[in-house]
Amino acid sequence: MKHYQQYLIDLDGTMYRGKERIPAAKQFIERLNAAGIKHLFVTNNSTKTPAEVAENLTRHHGIVTEPGQVYTSSLATVAYLQAANVQSVLMIGEHGLQAALQEHGFNLVTQEPADAVVVGLDRNLVYEDLARATLAIRAGAKFIVTNPDTNLPSERGMIPSTGAIAAAIQTATQVEPVVIGKPSKLIMDAAMQYAHANPKQTIMVGDNYQTDILAGIHADIDTLLVYSGLSTPKAVAKEPIQPTYTVDSLADWTL
Incomplete structure (x- = not known):
């Protein structure tokens, strides 16, 4: 072996x-x-920072982990955006994705124009988020999805995840996203x-x-x-x- x-x-x-x-x-x-x-x-998972993932492993599972030993889809998305020379980002997502984008100097905007629309899991999503993302992509922004997972396990069962949100935007724009995860x-x-x-x-x-x-x-x-x-x-x-x-x-x- x-x-x-x-x-x-x-x-x-x-x-x-x-x-x-x-x-x-x-x-x-x-x-x-x-x-x-x-x-x-x-x-x-794009919703948590590497430090939060490491803390969960260490505290709740006894697997001692440093933040530098965790690589999230948010960090991979940042790497892709940097290679694509993206400057401004319209984001759908939670604090893990937001922290990664801000720490690496991206300009987060709330409406078009934007160089890219980045979609991660957002459990506080509202219709206006979908509308803004759709308009930005139709105006020429790159469409990037942190991960394709359609469902997220929960105590209630399998609830919608990033892929489900991305599917709605893809339907509205007829643009296939770049999937990172x-x-x-x-x-x-x-x-x-x-x-x-x-x-x-x-x-x-x-x-x-x-x-x-x-x-x-x-x-x-x-x-x-x-x-x-x-x-x-x-x-x-x-x-x-x-x-x-x-x-x-x-x-x-x-x-």
């Missing part, structure tokens, strides 16, 4: 299940740390650049074939699917491209 110098790791379903701890996940990270192997948590190659390339990772020595770890594993496949890196969350062996067996490795638990993985 190949040994890797950098692990890119999903969160919900891989490191924890909602508020539930996964003991094998904590032990897995401890084994990585003991072996001196680098890891970076890669998440589609998993399974897009964009977030993986940005995360590897952030981590100074060699793709040939990097592996993506996750519980969801349709996001985590496809993201690794699109980025042409090895993948490890752990059956601790969403995907099932029966469903994955039907996929045309298989993960590089699969395990029932991260306790079964040899570094």
Whole structure:
């Protein structure tokens, strides 16, 4: 079995299940740390800052994490905007996305003209937000979505997420957005650049074939699917491209 110098790791379903701890996940990270192997948590969540994600891992799941070990779809979006020389942004999103954009010097506007419209999850969304985004895109702004997730697990069930908001805007504009988060190659390339990772020595770890594993496949890196969350062996067996490795638990993985 190949040994890797950098692990890119999903969160919900891989490191924890909602508020539930996964003991094998904590032990897995401890084994990585003991072996001196680098890891970076890669998440589609744009609503929280890296510091908030790190605090949640540390305080609620016993996985001691520094903010620099977390890479969000907001940070990947910033990298894309910088490469595209975007200056002004009309944003739909919460404070995690807003903080990332402001910290990197983007001019946040509330109406057209704008260089780009960036859409993340916004649980305080109102119709006027959709109207302003639609008008800006129809006036020529780039249409960028932090992640394609259509639903968000909650205590009430599966509620609308970023992809659902983006779909409304896409319908109104007839413009297909640039999608940053998993399974897009964009977030993986940005995360590897952030981590100074060699793709040939990097592996993506996750519980969801349709996001985590496809993201690794699109980025042409090895993948490890752990059956601790969403995907099932029966469903994955039907996929045309298989993960590089699969395990029932991260306790079964040899570094």
